[in-house]
Amino acid sequence: MGSAIWSLLLVVFLQIYIIAATTDAGDSTALKSLAAEWENVPPSWVGGDPCGDGWVGISCTDSRVTSIILPSMNLVGRLSGDISTLSELQQVDLSYNKGLTGSLPASIGNLKNLTNLILVGCGFNGPIPDAIGSLSQLKYLSLNSNGFTGPIPPSIGHLSNLVWLDLADNQLEGPIPVSNGSAPGLDMLIHTKHFHFGKNKLSGQIPAQLFSSHMSLIHLLFESNELTGSLPSTLGLVQTLEVVHFDNNSLNGHLPLNLSSLLNVQDLSLSNNKLTGPLPDLTGMNSLNTLYLSNNSFDLADVPSWFPALQALTTLMMEHTQLQGQVPATFFELPNLQTVVLKGNRLNGTLEIGPSFSNQLKTIDLQYNSITGFNDRGRTYKFDIILVDNPVCTARETTSTYCELPPSNSSPYLTPPSKTCPCSSGQISSPSCGCAYPYTGTLKFRALLFSDFGNLTRYKELEQSLGQFFLSHQLPVDSVSLSYPKRASFEYRLLLDLAVFPSGQKSFNRTGISMIASVFSNQTFKPPKELFGPYVFDGDEYEHFSDEPANSKKSSIAIKIGATAGASVLFLLLVLVGIYAYRQKKRAERATKESNPFAHWDSKKSSGSIPQLKGARCFSFEELKKYTNNFSEANDIGSGGYGKVYRGTLPSGELIAIKRAQQRSMQGGLEFKTEIELLSRVHHKNVVSLLGFCFERGEQMLIYEYVPNGSLSDSLSGKSGIRLDWTRRLKITVGAARGLAYLHELANPPIIHRDIKSTNILLDERLNAKVADFGLSKPMGDSEKGHVTTQVKGTMGYLDPEYYMTQQLTEKSDVYSFGVLMLEIVTARKPIERGKYIVREVRLAMDKTKSLYNLQEILDASIGLAATPKGLEMFVDLAMSCVEESGANRPTMSEVVKEIENIMQLAGMNPNAESASGSATYEEATKGGSLHPYSDDSFAYSGVFPASKIEPQ
Numbered sequence: 001m002g003s004a005i006w007s008l009l010l011v012v013f014l015q016i017y018i019i020a021a022t023t024d025a026g027d028s029t030a031l032k033s034l035a036a037e038w039e040n041v042p043p044s045w046v047g048g049d050p051c052g053d054g055w056v057g058i059s060c061t062d063s064r065v066t067s068i069i070l071p072s073m074n075l076v077g078r079l080s081g082d083i084s085t086l087s088e089l090q091q092v093d094l095s096y097n098k099g100l101t102g103s104l105p106a107s108i109g110n111l112k113n114l115t116n117l118i119l120v121g122c123g124f125n126g127p128i129p130d131a132i133g134s135l136s137q138l139k140y141l142s143l144n145s146n147g148f149t150g151p152i153p154p155s156i157g158h159l160s161n162l163v164w165l166d167l168a169d170n171q172l173e174g175p176i177p178v179s180n181g182s183a184p185g186l187d188m189l190i191h192t193k194h195f196h197f198g199k200n201k202l203s204g205q206i207p208a209q210l211f212s213s214h215m216s217l218i219h220l221l222f223e224s225n226e227l228t229g230s231l232p233s234t235l236g237l238v239q240t241l242e243v244v245h246f247d248n249n250s251l252n253g254h255l256p257l258n259l260s261s262l263l264n265v266q267d268l269s270l271s272n273n274k275l276t277g278p279l280p281d282l283t284g285m286n287s288l289n290t291l292y293l294s295n296n297s298f299d300l301a302d303v304p305s306w307f308p309a310l311q312a313l314t315t316l317m318m319e320h321t322q323l324q325g326q327v328p329a330t331f332f333e334l335p336n337l338q339t340v341v342l343k344g345n346r347l348n349g350t351l352e353i354g355p356s357f358s359n360q361l362k363t364i365d366l367q368y369n370s371i372t373g374f375n376d377r378g379r380t381y382k383f384d385i386i387l388v389d390n391p392v393c394t395a396r397e398t399t400s401t402y403c404e405l406p407p408s409n410s411s412p413y414l415t416p417p418s419k420t421c422p423c424s425s426g427q428i429s430s431p432s433c434g435c436a437y438p439y440t441g442t443l444k445f446r447a448l449l450f451s452d453f454g455n456l457t458r459y460k461e462l463e464q465s466l467g468q469f470f471l472s473h474q475l476p477v478d479s480v481s482l483s484y485p486k487r488a489s490f491e492y493r494l495l496l497d498l499a500v501f502p503s504g505q506k507s508f509n510r511t512g513i514s515m516i517a518s519v520f521s522n523q524t525f526k527p528p529k530e531l532f533g534p535y536v537f538d539g540d541e542y543e544h545f546s547d548e549p550a551n552s553k554k555s556s557i558a559i560k561i562g563a564t565a566g567a568s569v570l571f572l573l574l575v576l577v578g579i580y581a582y583r584q585k586k587r588a589e590r591a592t593k594e595s596n597p598f599a600h601w602d603s604k605k606s607s608g609s610i611p612q613l614k615g616a617r618c619f620s621f622e623e624l625k626k627y628t629n630n631f632s633e634a635n636d637i638g639s640g641g642y643g644k645v646y647r648g649t650l651p652s653g654e655l656i657a658i659k660r661a662q663q664r665s666m667q668g669g670l671e672f673k674t675e676i677e678l679l680s681r682v683h684h685k686n687v688v689s690l691l692g693f694c695f696e697r698g699e700q701m702l703i704y705e706y707v708p709n710g711s712l713s714d715s716l717s718g719k720s721g722i723r724l725d726w727t728r729r730l731k732i733t734v735g736a737a738r739g740l741a742y743l744h745e746l747a748n749p750p751i752i753h754r755d756i757k758s759t760n761i762l763l764d765e766r767l768n769a770k771v772a773d774f775g776l777s778k779p780m781g782d783s784e785k786g787h788v789t790t791q792v793k794g795t796m797g798y799l800d801p802e803y804y805m806t807q808q809l810t811e812k813s814d815v816y817s818f819g820v821l822m823l824e825i826v827t828a829r830k831p832i833e834r835g836k837y838i839v840r841e842v843r844l845a846m847d848k849t850k851s852l853y854n855l856q857e858i859l860d861a862s863i864g865l866a867a868t869p870k871g872l873e874m875f876v877d878l879a880m881s882c883v884e885e886s887g888a889n890r891p892t893m894s895e896v897v898k899e900i901e902n903i904m905q906l907a908g909m910n911p912n913a914e915s916a917s918g919s920a921t922y923e924e925a926t927k928g929g930s931l932h933p934y935s936d937d938s939f940a941y942s943g944v945f946p947a948s949k950i951e952p953q
């Protein structure tokens with residue numbers, strides 16, 4: 001009986017519920033159909049009333065769905081064609097869902113009210129449907145960073161309200177469409193301010209018809225395409241332009257003479273084309289801030305006399321442009337000048353820098369010219385002047401500073417002042433020292449109005465303006481942290497990692513993430529305009545939603561019952577909510593406690609629950625002070641961003657190396673503990689062993705075995721004086737490979753090194769290779785067998801492109817770096833030298849039908865090439881298989897070891913012999929030379945965030 005009444009009541013409730021539903025039935029069905037195609041749909045997407053039930057990401061007006069905003073939600077699947085039935089839809093933003101794939105349904109053209117279609121950084125592919133031209137209300141169209149193929153649909157020309165058009169970073173091909181009779185084209189878009197087409201495969205000539213004085217364009221970005229022909233003079237008609245990029249195409253012919261009528265252009269980039277003829281006089285371009293013209297074949301009789309007229313110029317890049325004559329001294333007086341790169345030209349005469357040069361100058365790079373003198377007026381300049389490979393340097397014996405490449409530590413890239421507070425695993429310390437799960441991503445700037453990257457004020461200003469933006473928009477943000485500039489690539493002038501920390505809780509809920517991510521996907525946030533040009537944001541997936549599936553499903557069902565079943569249930573619900581809130585509070589308290597586990601293990605009672613160490617011991621500060629003669633200068637054997645390295649002598653006479661972190665690069669106690677536990681478990685003769693640590697008096701030090709012969713890099717560059725013949729190179733290679741194979745396959749837990757490079761391979765007195773520096777290493781837990789998704793770290797030039805793109809770290813990323821290292825071993829070239837990438841150089845030059853694969857030019861002559869070193873071709877083959885594009889096609893490290901052993905046998909060596917070729921004689925040669933075996937910036941103490949360690953080489 002009772003149960004019958006309950007069922008009856010239930011039926012009544014359900015009916016009330018259905019009647020009460022506020023969402024249009026058709027819209028409701030359409031959303032369910034979208035959800036049916038997706039994995040990881042927000043847990044609040046249950047029930048039949050998206051508008052009434054508050055589905056995350058859905059907004060409605062009068063029962064009709066008007067927006068779908070779901071960026072960075074980890075959605076996976078296809079976009080259902082049923083989206084077309086949401087006829088009142090105005091905004092769609094599904095950005096940063098890399099799992100969204102398949103083509104854009106043509107039916108999307110039915111969305112007559114759509115103003116914003118934002119699909120940045122998803123996995124969509126196939127052609128952009130022609131029907132996109134029917135979205136007559138569209139203002140913002142961002143399809144950048146997907147896999148779209150085929151042509152630019154000419155129908156886009158019909159979108160007369162379009163303000164923002166971003167199709168960059170796809171696989172689009174074919175010509176730039178312009179109108180023709182009744183056929184539409186991009187020339188019709190006279191209200192559009194942004195043409196972003198970079199990084200595609202667009203080809204053909206740039207139609208003169210594309211540009212007219214009616215246009216409103218401010219950003220014209222066509223870089224990294226396959227465009228040919230010359231730049232049409234109609235470009236000079238678009239007076240609104242501020243940023244113009246046509247670099248990395250195949251443009252030829254002369255530049256239009258009226259270019260200088262573009263008085264608002266701040267950034268003009270035409271590098272890497274085949275442009276010829278004279279440079280038009282750019283006098284009058286008083287906004288021109290950065291001018292990139294490198295690698296063209298201009299016909300320049302002399303250095304243009306109008307250079308000193310460009311009053312706003314900060315950056316001039318004119319490498320390899322056939323520039324002749326003398327740089328006028330007055331040029332360096334331009335008040336904002338920061339960087340002048342005129343490498344590889346035919347500049348001659350004496351370099352003069354006027355007395356009132358720009359106080360912003362950071363670099364004047366004149367390598368590879370014919371400059372015969374430098375009038376330094378008896379001054380020392382605080383900026384870099386580089387005259388390497390000019391007669392003024394080659395003729396003289398003296399080594400003036402301007403005849404040496406500036407040391408890499410004076411590179412403008414900075415390590416962030418890390419302010420790390422101990423946090424439990426996965427959580428990250430915010431600037432205000434709270435531990436949380438931030439929303440992260442990378443800000444990629446396509447243009448910059450400065451080139452002096454070393455001025456922290458600029459990034460601080462950006463950080464502040466982001467913070468203020470979130471505050472004034474009442475977003476649930478506590479603070480914002482930016483990594484300082486760490487890399488620049490061809491496509492982007494600057495990349496900055498961003499972390500946004502939640503306010504008042506450990507993590508964001510879905511609504512918070514979708515609001516924050518859409519700030520960037522919709523470009524609502526604009527960086528300070530006087531410094532930063534257009535940007536794209538690449539949002540990471542967020543894995544710590546505070547409204548986890550379990551909780552939110554319950555609460556959303558609960559709310560539904562509450563809404564339909566009346567006051568008594570509502571009361572009950574309030575009680576439940578109270579209990580829930582109390583529990584949450586308890587949980588938060590517990591989490592706060594857990595976040596400082598190191599409280600149990602500090603310097604004072606370090607003998608207590610000390611870390612689980614195998615074979616490493618705890619040194620006291622006093623002891624180490626004694627062993628290093630009070631950390632004397634004589635024992636200082638290297639330094640880097642993390643601090644200094646000292647040599648010490650134990651009472652037994654054994655030498656040790658002590659890495660002492662400086663205050664600002666200290667890591668949290670827990671990280672330090674995790675690291676020494678990891679390092680202490682690693683024991684192999686080809687891996688540098690950790691002897692102990694010191695965590696006392698606010699110091700963090702790691703004590704390693706001392707490796708006397710410095711790094712492989714020192715020997716390859718000739719710095720150490722150790723000559724490496726073919727057999728030595730093979731021996732070093734096999735040693736390094738064995739060390740790495742051990743880390744991958746035998747260490748427990750297995751370790752991915754993440755920073756294999758020649759400065760991290762050390763050589764002992766018998767030239768045995770030892771893998772060093774585990775600063776970036778990643779142990780592989782059982783739960784993450786196969787790969788770890790992680791923020792990309794490593795060193796530019798050695799970095800696995802697959803890892804870089806997918807952020808999925810596997811052992812094969814180390815194999816890639818090892819392949820680069822092998823190429824470095826046979827060529828003695830840095831992976832990226834003079835803008836050339838070694839992998840590409842070898843791939844291009846390689847001809848397997850010829851002896852030594854036709855690589856004589858590239859190979860290091862000191863191997864003794866005349867004797868055709870045995871197995872060298874096999875060695876190159878092996879290196880190239882390690883740098884295969886796809887990780888799956890690369891060998892494992894133990895396969896690499898086997899193959900090198902084969903090569904050694906071919907070269908008449910015994911791969912298992914204990915090193916016969918001692919290097920006692922070389923120790924003499926290295927005495928007094930500065931060995932920096934541990935002096936690498938990528939040591940353990942890189943802050944937790946922002947800690948990307950991609951450094952320019």
Ligand SMILES: *[C@@H]1O[C@H](CO)[C@@H](O)[C@H](O)[C@H]1NC(C)=O
Nearest residue numbers: 301324325326347348349350
């Ligand atoms: C520098 O080169 C220019 C053009 O090639 C030439 O006319 C001039 O005489 C040279 N000046 C000096 C000092 O060699």
Ligand SMILES: *[C@@H]1O[C@H](CO)[C@@H](O)[C@H](O)[C@H]1NC(C)=O
Nearest residue numbers: 360452455456457458461531
């Ligand atoms: C650093 O940047 C700030 C703001 O961008 C600027 O005002 C300041 O002059 C710069 N400092 C130097 C030394 O160039």
